[in-house]
Amino acid sequence: MKKLMIFGAAALLTLSSCVSKKDYMALEDKHKETQDLLNTATVKLNKCLADEAASAARLQELKDRLADMKSSNQALIETSKDLTVLTTQGAKNVEKSLESLKEKDLKISRLQDALTKKDSVTLALVTSLKKEVGLNDEDIEINVEKSVVFISLSDKLLFKSGSYNITSRAKEILAKVATVINGKPNFEAMVEGHTDNVPYNRGGVLQDNWDLSVKRSTSIVRALQELGVKPEQLIAAGRGDHLPLVSNDTAENRAINRRTKIYILPKIDQFYEMIETEMKELSKEG
Incomplete structure (x- = not known):
């Protein structure tokens, strides 16, 4: 340019x-x-x-x-x-x-x-016992305690005062209980003796109310065995005067506390074991 x-x-x-x-x-x-x-x-x-x-x-x-x-x-x-x-x-x-x-x-x-099956078994057992025993007596109670069936018998039906030898009246009642237990071979019977708080002082082999309660239990266990109940189904236990129903402040109350309870225990271990196992599994899984 x-x-x-x-x-x-x-x-x-x-x-x-x-x-x-x-x-x-x-x-x-x-x-x-x-x-x-x-x-x-x-x-x-x-x-x-x-x-x-x-x-x-x-x-x-x-x-x-x-x-x-x-x-x-x-x-x-x-x-x-x-x-x-x-x-x-x-x-x-x-x-x-x-x-x-x-x-x-x-x-x-x-x-x-x-649980339903266990409750059904319990109900059937109560019905069976009430039908078999068939007594309307204030000294005999058939009921359920913590899912366990029991028969509570006043001591005046079973023993004389301070004695562990059963009466003829007791044998009649125990024969009916034995019939129920014998019809259920998978059941157990635990006999539990109770006394009032009056000290036992009659001497002999018995030292106190503990001994008396247990001795009365073993007397009933032997009677049931004689009535055909298998010994492996029987359990003897004594509570002495340590589990009273009412206060031992009157003669009437002491009579109420002197009693023998026969627990009829269906062998439902498989149910309890299953429940325990299942609960553990549920706990693990959160």
Whole structure:
């Protein structure tokens, strides 16, 4: 561009020396036109350079945004994978929880069945004893205590005062009890003797009310054995005067406390063992 201007000027000087004024003016106009074109081209060139710089900056901005979008997209993909894993694990956990609940429901149902069966056995036993004994006597009680069936007999039906030898009346009642026990070979009978708090002082082999209560129990156990009850089904126990029903402050109350209880214990160990096992399993599983 500079060479063109120098050339034009030189040509103008040369021509001015050898051309007419008219031709000179024409050349000068031509030079001015050329200068205008040059200026216009320069402006356009500068604008193109500016546009190019702006386009380059815009391109870099778009590249940066594209890189950010790719990074974000990759992060979303990774998060989606994590969520998929979490969702799958969550579904498995829910499934396990449902299975655990089903197992617990089954175990609870089994416990309820066992308890229902135990209650049914207890009720049947009470009915059987009341039917067999068949007595409406205030000195004979047939009932349930802590899920255990028992017969409570007043001592005046069984023994004379201070004695451990059973009466003939007692043998009649014990014969009916023996009939029930003999009809249920899987049952046990625990005979438990009780006295009042009056000290035993008749001497002999018995030292105190402990001895008297146990001796009376063994007398009944032997009577039941003689009536056909297997000895392995029988248990003798004595509580002395340490478990009174009422205060020993009157003769009537002391008579109430002098009693013998015969617990009829169905062998439901399998039920209790199952209940205990199931409860332990439920505790472990939380």
